[in-house]
Amino acid sequence: MGRNKTRRLVYLTMLSAMAITINILESTYLPVFPYGIRFGLANIIALITIELFGIKEMLIVNMMRVMIGNLLRGLIFGSTFWISLSGVILSSLMLILARKLLKLPLLSTSMFSALGHSTGQVLMVMFFYHQTSMIMVLPYLLISAIPTGMLTGFTAQGALKLLKKNVRI
Amino acid sequence: MKKKDLIVILGMLLLAGALFGGFKVYESLNKPKEEFGMVVHGNKILFYFDVNKDATYDFDGNYGHMHLEVKDGAFRVYDVECPNQICVAMGWVEKDDIFASVGISCIPNQIIVVYNAEE
Numbered sequence: 001m002g003r004n005k006t007r008r009l010v011y012l013t014m015l016s017a018m019a020i021t022i023n024i025l026e027s028t029y030l031p032v033f034p035y036g037i038r039f040g041l042a043n044i045i046a047l048i049t050i051e052l053f054g055i056k057e058m059l060i061v062n063m064m065r066v067m068i069g070n071l072l073r074g075l076i077f078g079s080t081f082w083i084s085l086s087g088v089i090l091s092s093l094m095l096i097l098a099r100k101l102l103k104l105p106l107l108s109t110s111m112f113s114a115l116g117h118s119t120g121q122v123l124m125v126m127f128f129y130h131q132t133s134m135i136m137v138l139p140y141l142l143i144s145a146i147p148t149g150m151l152t153g154f155t156a157q158g159a160l161k162l163l164k165k166n167v168r169i
Numbered sequence: 170m171k172k173k174d175l176i177v178i179l180g181m182l183l184l185a186g187a188l189f190g191g192f193k194v195y196e197s198l199n200k201p202k203e204e205f206g207m208v209v210h211g212n213k214i215l216f217y218f219d220v221n222k223d224a225t226y227d228f229d230g231n232y233g234h235m236h237l238e239v240k241d242g243a244f245r246v247y248d249v250e251c252p253n254q255i256c257v258a259m260g261w262v263e264k265d266d267i268f269a270s271v272g273i274s275c276i277p278n279q280i281i282v283v284y285n286a287e288e
Binding site: 104107111112136140142143146 | 171174176181182184186188189
């Protein structure tokens, strides 16, 4: 294993660890707003990863976040696990679509990703838990994706500026 | 913030508004047209009644005769052949009452009177 490969592995591990920590801290300490609106702070790490490394690495970090985050909380393969898994898959797809295919700026990418996350969760609840009326909360989640996406987008922007200046990857 | 960001925000707001409006329209189209109640005996539906039409009905349960009165969007049972008279003591149930879908029940007669229950 070459030097660069090891460096990449270490960075990926650290990013995954940060995503998991943020995920757990958020779900433990931050409040959940009505309609299940949350900040989605772990999305910051996904944005940083896709900027610094690429699509494959972002997918790895996101999947690690859901898998290990739920494992550590003892919720793995429970009903909430599948909901968060579908949210993460759709949010990753939206991230790839927005950043790599449409080449949108980071802020809109973040909003797209937040949108994908809530849509994925709602779709999962609708079709696999047969709660079709859940679609009624989708407009509220759509609107909430704008401020939360902006929050994560700005944070990721600032973090990336610092990282690119100070860290060699 | 760049121009594309603003476009994305605007697009998402529009999408949310469209979805919201769509749901509202769908909701108003699919509103139940008449407000009905029903009388259930055991596991059989005896009859439906219109909650907004004042009327009295009488029917038989396991124990004996029962009467149902509908007036001003509320309903009650009276003159029941039963020693307990618990269902009579439940009094009037208004259709806006949160207990309206639970309704009035009489155990000896195995009769339930409920409002707007889904089949």
